[in-house]
Amino acid sequence: MIDCGPIGFEFTDDQGNPLDDIIFSVNTDKYDVPNQFVVNRQGNKWTVGEYLIKYRAYLIRYPTAWDTYLEQPFNVTIIEPLPGDFIFNVPPMWLDELEDKFLVLGDNLVYPFGAKVNTYGDEVNVDIDITSIRPFSNYESEINTFSLRGDGMSRLELGIHKVIINVSYVDPRGRLQNFSNFFYVHIIEDPSFIDLIKGESADPNYIEEEKWLGLTFFEP
Numbered sequence: 001m002i003d004c005g006p007i008g009f010e011f012t013d014d015q016g017n018p019l020d021d022i023i024f025s026v027n028t029d030k031y032d033v034p035n036q037f038v039v040n041r042q043g044n045k046w047t048v049g050e051y052l053i054k055y056r057a058y059l060i061r062y063p064t065a066w067d068t069y070l071e072q073p074f075n076v077t078i079i080e081p082l083p084g085d086f087i088f089n090v091p092p093m094w095l096d097e098l099e100d101k102f103l104v105l106g107d108n109l110v111y112p113f114g115a116k117v118n119t120y121g122d123e124v125n126v127d128i129d130i131t132s133i134r135p136f137s138n139y140e141s142e143i144n145t146f147s148l149r150g151d152g153m154s155r156l157e158l159g160i161h162k163v164i165i166n167v168s169y170v171d172p173r174g175r176l177q178n179f180s181n182f183f184y185v186h187i188i189e190d191p192s193f194i195d196l197i198k199g200e201s202a203d204p205n206y207i208e209e210e211k212w213l214g215l216t217f218f219e220p
Helices: 191-197
Strands: 007-013 024-027 036-039 049-059 067-069 074-078 101-104 109-112 125-129 137-140 145-148 159-170 176-188
Touching: 007 024, 101 109, 125 137
Parallel strands: 101 176
Antiparallel strands: 007 049, 024 036, 049 067, 049 074, 109 145, 125 159, 137 145, 159 176
16 A cells, blocks of 8 residues: 555636635644634625535645546535624623712611523623622622621721623624623722712711802801
């Protein structure tokens, strides 16, 4: 037996003309399937149509010594996608609608995010990134709810704490999708300050800003 080496393949249209390498390619990477005929991902409507493809097999070491042709071409048809074929990878609606939370020191907070699914109805992975008040925080994956326990908090927890939400899922084409958003937890001591922090005045007569020139006298 004589080893003539590997066999190569050459793909052309039915007239023997080279194929458009934007539309078609042949995978020759040694780590993948050798001589694999590939229809590339299309992003232009001008590629829509019918293509008749032929190929020949030959000895790579002796390209002119022997070859064989496919007698009948095979057909490749590229069509426009239907509306349901489009893949829209967007974050879950609740991730885009996160709101800051205001908490009086010592009180509890329960924040349900919403349905833990993506636009395809599949469950997503949720990761909560929080460090400063982690000992008091809890995330219930089954109901997609974030909570804080007020008991045990001290004045050291007063202030603004950033909570980062990371969401990931694999889309219908097998691609990993990652999204992230955040909200702030404001922990305060005086509940009367909540409206002020939100930018609203609890007292309609509250003066936000006053400017004047000269002296001002206040009577006791």
